[in-house]
Structure formats: structure tokens, C-alpha cells
Amino acid sequence: MKTITAGVAAALLSVAAAPAFAQVSGDAVEIGVMSDMAGAIKDTGGPGSALAAQMAVEDFGGTVLGKPVRLRQGDFQLKPDIASSLARQWFDQGVDMIVDLPVSAAARAVVEIARDRKKVTMVSGATATDLTGAWCSPYNVHWVEDTHALAVGAASAQVEAGNDSWYFITSDIAFGHAIERDAEATIEGKGGKVLGAVRFPFPNADFSSYLLQAMGTDAKAIGLSSAGTDTVTAIKQAHEFRVTDSKEMTAFVVFITDIHSLGLELAKGISFVSGFYWDQNDETRKFAERFYDKMNAMPTKEQAGTYGAVLAYLRAVEAARTDDGEAVSKKLREMPIDYFGQTGTIRPDGRFVYDVALYKAKSPGESKRPWDYYQQVAVIDGGTAFMAPADNGCYLNK
Numbered sequence: 001m002k003t004i005t006a007g008v009a010a011a012l013l014s015v016a017a018a019p020a021f022a023q024v025s026g027d028a029v030e031i032g033v034m035s036d037m038a039g040a041i042k043d044t045g046g047p048g049s050a051l052a053a054q055m056a057v058e059d060f061g062g063t064v065l066g067k068p069v070r071l072r073q074g075d076f077q078l079k080p081d082i083a084s085s086l087a088r089q090w091f092d093q094g095v096d097m098i099v100d101l102p103v104s105a106a107a108r109a110v111v112e113i114a115r116d117r118k119k120v121t122m123v124s125g126a127t128a129t130d131l132t133g134a135w136c137s138p139y140n141v142h143w144v145e146d147t148h149a150l151a152v153g154a155a156s157a158q159v160e161a162g163n164d165s166w167y168f169i170t171s172d173i174a175f176g177h178a179i180e181r182d183a184e185a186t187i188e189g190k191g192g193k194v195l196g197a198v199r200f201p202f203p204n205a206d207f208s209s210y211l212l213q214a215m216g217t218d219a220k221a222i223g224l225s226s227a228g229t230d231t232v233t234a235i236k237q238a239h240e241f242r243v244t245d246s247k248e249m250t251a252f253v254v255f256i257t258d259i260h261s262l263g264l265e266l267a268k269g270i271s272f273v274s275g276f277y278w279d280q281n282d283e284t285r286k287f288a289e290r291f292y293d294k295m296n297a298m299p300t301k302e303q304a305g306t307y308g309a310v311l312a313y314l315r316a317v318e319a320a321r322t323d324d325g326e327a328v329s330k331k332l333r334e335m336p337i338d339y340f341g342q343t344g345t346i347r348p349d350g351r352f353v354y355d356v357a358l359y360k361a362k363s364p365g366e367s368k369r370p371w372d373y374y375q376q377v378a379v380i381d382g383g384t385a386f387m388a389p390a391d392n393g394c395y396l397n398k
Contacts, residue, residue, distance in 0.1 A: 022065035023322040026094045030070045031057075031310060034086060034110065035100040035125065037075035040203035041228035043257040045125050048295055048303040049100045055290065056310035064317050078203075080106040087113045096323045097122060099309050102227075102302065104128035104174040111140045118325040120332075122313060124305035127253065128178040129387055132351040136394035139329045140350045141312075144305040145275045147175065149385035150252045151183035153273035153358040156190060157377065158221050163248045164192035167219035169210045169234065171226045172199040179225035179252045195219045200230075207234045211241050221248040232261045239266050255300040259361055259373045267361040267373070273385075275356040276301040276340070277374050283340040298371045308339045344382065349394035353382040 035045040050073040057069045076083035083106035101107040102125030114121045115137040124143040131142045170176040254272035278288035278298040291299045320331040344354030359374040389397040
């Protein structure tokens with residue numbers, strides 16, 4: 001038997017004690033930003049989400065585990081079938097994670113494909129609560145506030161203010177139905193009632209008939225379950241028909257770009273929930289100023305969510321020492337998540353839990369500078385804002 005020298009023995013011991021080698025599939029960690037790049041909701045995500053993802057990669061350093069981080073972007077044209085086809089193509093080409101994914105039906109389709117491929121998805125666009133409920137996946141993280149959080153804050157505030165009878169104007173897609181469902185549960189839970197609802201095709205340019213139907217009811221409040229251009233158009237037409245003279249209007253999904261497009265004279269007083277506002281704290285302001293320099297607009301909550309999700313993903317890859325979807329998803333659920341100075345956690349069902357806030361749009365006289373649009377009304381604790389895991393129907397919580 002040959003004698004092992006002290007030097008060789010020390011070297012072997014060193015190798016044995018060293019951490020496992022990092023494992024990255026392919027020559028890079030690849031992230032796909034899937035959004036609406038040219039359609040009705042491009043301003044809420046779109047090119048701005050692609051920029052936010054790029055900023056996150058740059059802030060992380062551009063590499064992870066010694067490999068470059070590469071980004072690609074794709075337009076799914078608001079169609080779930082195109083989103084599915086693009087997701088399959090990307091995963092076949094080595095994409096490790098897909099982020100953004102506005103429109104709940106498209107997000108659901110991509111999440112299901114990613115589950116089969118054991119790839120990570122981080123939804124920073126779509127809002128349906130079912131993404132961490134009936135549609136949940138161990139590889140998905142729902143980053144932005146969902147329909148439950150959006151509905152609980154805004155509907156609660158209105159009912160408590162005496163607006164206890166409602167009529168809904170609802171986008172006829174999964175997201176719109178989910179908003180209406182969650183808001184109705186909140187309204188009825190507080191002793192209010194829903195008198196009716198009308199559904200409109202997405203996207204839509206003429207809300208006159210729907211607004212007139214709402215005007216013909218005894219409802220004190222109109223709930224607008226829409227997003228992007230639809231929200232802006234509906235509010236503008238509501239003012240033209242003087243709907244807001246006699247009824248309170250609540251838009252459950254409001255982006256800062258919507259307020260900018262409307263102007264404060266039309267938007268003033270509208271209540272809504274958001275987990276991000278550019279003027280929230282020092283960290284949000286620093287990010288927003290850099291974003292504004294490149295986009296000439298302040299970031300929306302979807303764009304900020306994309307930034308936060310990409311940064312959290314890269315940190316999880318680094319901590320897991322691999323881009324394997326199963327290992328990274330597990331690490332994401334173990335790590336505390338920093339989101340612009342606020343610490344949150346990701347539940348087993350993929351729900352990112354953090355505090356959100358109820359805002360109202362300022363009047364023109366209250367605004368002191370450009371993009372100074374939001375007035376914080378209240379902070380809503382994450383445990384209250386997001387549906388309890390015992391109630392959402394996700395098998396991962398059992």
C-alpha cells in the first residue's frame with residue numbers, strides 16, 4: 001500500500017471540506033420577460049418591465065455563480081395561446097425563469113408549463129388570487145398584490161365610508177372575475193350588498209352603455225374591475241356622463257401611469273391599493289429616479305415588482321449554488337426577501353407576503369411636483385391583505 005503524504009492528505013481534506021461546486025445549466029442563467037410590449041397594457045409593464053429586469057441584473061453585478069445573466073423579452077400579445085407557445089420555446093432554448101406575465105389566464109398557462117418543466121415563474125403582472133390558490137405551483141412566486149389584497153383594502157374603505165351598495169363593471173377575463181369575486185366577499189362581509197354587474201370585452205374602447213346601466217341602479221358605488229387603458233377610458237367616460245356626480249367610483253387596479261394619463265382633475269379621490277409607490281421611501285426614490293432617466297416616466301408597481309422579483313431570483317440562485325428550478329424555488333421560500341427596504345416572506349404556495357397600502361389620488365392642489373400623485377391613507381398588514389393559506393385551496397399549504 002502506498003503511503004499518502006501529509007501534503008496530499010491535506011489537499012484531499014481541503015477538497016472534502018469545500019462547498020459543493022456551483023451548477024449552472026448551459027453557459028448562462030437566462031431570464032425571460034414576458035409582457036404586453038405594444039398593446040393595451042404596455043405602459044404598466046411592457047418595455048418598462050424589460051428595463052426594470054435589466055436594472056436588477058446590473059445591480060446584482062451581471063453574473064451569478066461565475067456565469068453571465070442573460071435577458072430576453074417577448075410580447076405575448078395578450079393571448080394565452082401565444083404565451084404558452086413562447087414559454088415552451090424559451091424553456092427548450094434554456095430559459096431558467098420567466099417573469100412579469102400580465103393577464104391571469106396567460107400567467108396560469110405559463111405557470112402550468114413551468115411546473116411540468118420544473119422551471120421558475122415569478123408573476124409580477126397578473127393579479128388573480130388563484131395563482132397561489134387553485135392554480136398554485138411549487139415553482140411559482142406571485143410577487144405583486146393579488147385580487148384579494150386589491151379588493152380588501154379598497155372595498156373595505158368604501159363600505160366603512162357608507163358606500164355599502166355596489167354595481168360592478170367587470171373585464172370579462174379571469175382577472176376581472178377574480179376582482180369582482182373578492183370584492184363582493186369583502187363588501188358582503190362588512191354588511192354591504194352587490195346589486196348587479198355587467199361584463200365587458202377586454203380590451204374595450206366604449207363604456208357608455210355599461211356606465212348608463214350602472215347609473216340606472218340604486219348603487220352608491222361603482223366597482224371598476226379593469227386595468228390599463230380600459231381603466232383610463234372608463235374613468236374619462238364616467239366624467240363625461242357625470243356618473244361621478246352621484247356615485248362613488250372605485251378602480252381596483254390603478255397604476256401611476258393611469259393617474260398620469262388621466263390627470264389629477266379626473267383622478268382625484270379615487271381609492272386603490274398598491275404595494276409600491278415611487279415616493280414611498282429613500283430606496284423607492286433612488287430606484288425610481290434611475291428608471292425615470294431612461295423611461296421618462298415613474299415606474300409602475302408591475303415594473304417595480306419585476307425588478308424585485310429578478311433580484312430575489314438571482315439571490316436565490318446564488319444561495320442555492322445552482323439554477324435548478326427545484327432548488328431555487330426551495331431557497332426562495334426559505335430566504336427573507338428584501339423589497340425596497342421592506343422585508344417579506346414567500347409562503348409554500350408561492351405567495352410573497354408583505355405590507356401594502358391604501359392610497360387615494362391627490363387633487364391638483366395637493367400635488368407639489370411632477371408625478372406627486374398618491375396620498376397614503378393606511379398601511380395594510382400583509383397577513384390581512386393576502387388570503388390566509390388555509391382558505392385559498394392550494395395543496396402546498398396542507
